[in-house]
Amino acid sequence: MKKYLLLLPILILFGCRNNPNTKENNPDNNDSTKVLNTENKSSLPLAIQQQLGISEDMILPFDSLSMDSLLQEYKKDLASFKESEGDDYEEPEWFPNNEKYIKTLIPYAFNDLIKRGFVPVPAIQFQNKLKVLGLEMQERKKVPIINETKHYFSMPTLGAGWYDEVAKDGIDKKELNYIRYGISNNIYVKGYNFILPTTDFTDYVKEKKHNVVFHLNDEIVHLNKFFLNDDKASFAWLQRNRPGAIINFLKTYGYDTNEKINNVVLADILNRYDQDGSVSGMLDTFIRKIFYNKPHMELREGLLKSLLRLPVNEKNSLWLAMLDNYIEFLIKDGTKDTYAWYFDFTKKERYKAAAYFGYYLYKLRAKYKETNPIFFGEELYYNKNFYKYLYEQKYFNLPKFKEICDSVYEEYDVDVKTYLNRVGNNG
Structure with missing residues (x-):
């Protein structure tokens, strides 16, 4: 050994x-x-x-x-x-x-x-x-x-x-x-x-x-x-020959303030997603569960900030779908087919992570001028526990996050009512 x-x-x-x-x-x-x-x-x-x-x-x-x-x-x-x-x-x-x-x-x-x-x-x-x-x-x-x-x-x-x-x-x-x-x-x-x-x-x-x-x-x-x-x-x-050594700085220590390291981590995640369409590459990157002493979740917001600074191009646009899929993965109840590490996090921890991902997802969507409905909006509208949690946590003091959530909720409400009226009239 x-x-x-x-x-x-x-x-x-x-x-x-x-x-x-x-x-x-x-x-x-x-x-x-x-x-x-x-x-x-x-x-x-x-x-x-x-x-x-x-x-x-x-x-x-x-x-x-x-x-x-x-x-x-x-x-x-x-x-x-x-x-x-x-x-x-x-x-x-x-x-x-x-x-x-x-x-x-x-x-x-x-x-x-x-x-x-x-x-x-x-x-x-x-x-x-x-x-x-x-x-x-x-x-x-x-x-x-x-x-x-x-x-x-x-x-x-x-x-x-x-x-x-x-x-x-x-x-x-x-x-x-x-x-x-x-x-x-x-x-x-x-x-x-x-x-x-x-x-x-x-x-x-x-x-x-x-x-x-x-x-x-x-x-x-x-x-x-x-x-x-x-x-x-x-x-x-290191980037060319040992990228894992660079990524390990962030994964182990939560070192998310170095833009160069963050970009190596983001590129690795994106390449994995591009290959198999899964979010498995996000393990211990944006969030990590610490088990020694009092168990808690670390959230690497610096990595999310670096995500917003990536160039706008077709490949980087994959982050729009990836973050939305990750939010869905975190909020929905786990099943036997769910990644095992999902169960390491409490529901409140998963809600907190989903909130941060939703916030940065909407900022990213603004860069790409994207307006199509996404899972985060659906959860804000239908998942009362999730919306209540955001309110109780004062939207984690993220700038203008409350306004974003209110706007998304109202737009979704209009879409739902318009759809119901259309169905009712056709009936």
Whole structure:
């Protein structure tokens, strides 16, 4: 289920005083190599320490013994794998909640990021980035699935999927620990101020000339450069090669204030709808049910606002039908054929979501000059409980939403009465 890290012995990887590739013997080494060749306790040049704003007690030394130990474990695992090729092979268990392992990984990962163009960010900038994800210290204390340590904290991403299912029926201590220490959890490194989006060993190594070297996979590098350095080229790389990593920011954290991310999410939903005509691609995007602590619904209004800013064209016009279908899906009573996640939400939560979708749908319809009747109007007219709920919630204080609802109701009332009169006269 989990994999062992492929690592090269520390003398090959980082060099030593007698290595001919050190700064003294190789003038071609760049500045980031200085970090790799440092032998003092701090293991960080003063300039980088000041740039990070890191305190001395947060600096982690290179641990060659731990690296060598990991290498030996890997070699054993690799030998077992080769011997059992063709047979049913079960990978050995590795426990990624080993804090010593992660602390060993941190300085090596940081150095590799710098070598590949990552610009270290100061603590204030890192904290501001965490804040937009809802991961500042006070908020983290409210989330039991977060594992907080001195040098890092970790949190499972929604990309793993499974922990929401576990949390639905309540999380016991054993399950909580399993979630908190999952191999797919994001690691947010304090002091060094960067992200490791997995503890899976294979994301930290590569084979090079028959050797195994420490080398972060490209996704990790570009994710840090995009999110922390605002690097446009890295965003383009992720959009082209790993769109799921971008979408995961919104799905996991409700990060709906970045227009670029929102547009990637919207394009993914639209493409799925265009292919099969379903709203399944909306799962955990516009709304998400949070199960840990007090269960509640998150609504990502920023994504709806981005929807209004999309260009008016034939493909984007599909959103008119899609939102109306989604409103119908949320308001109607579920059946055995309804998507399972429909039942995660209470009726009031579904009504609230439908209200927001209706509001933005009518604003979108105005852009397309669309006037044909839609399901939202039918529900406003016939579903008294829905209309009453909107009134009690003061239309969620959405600008001019009350006027929109009143106008829709009146137009529908005229249409209904006109139809009934016509039927009566013909009868």
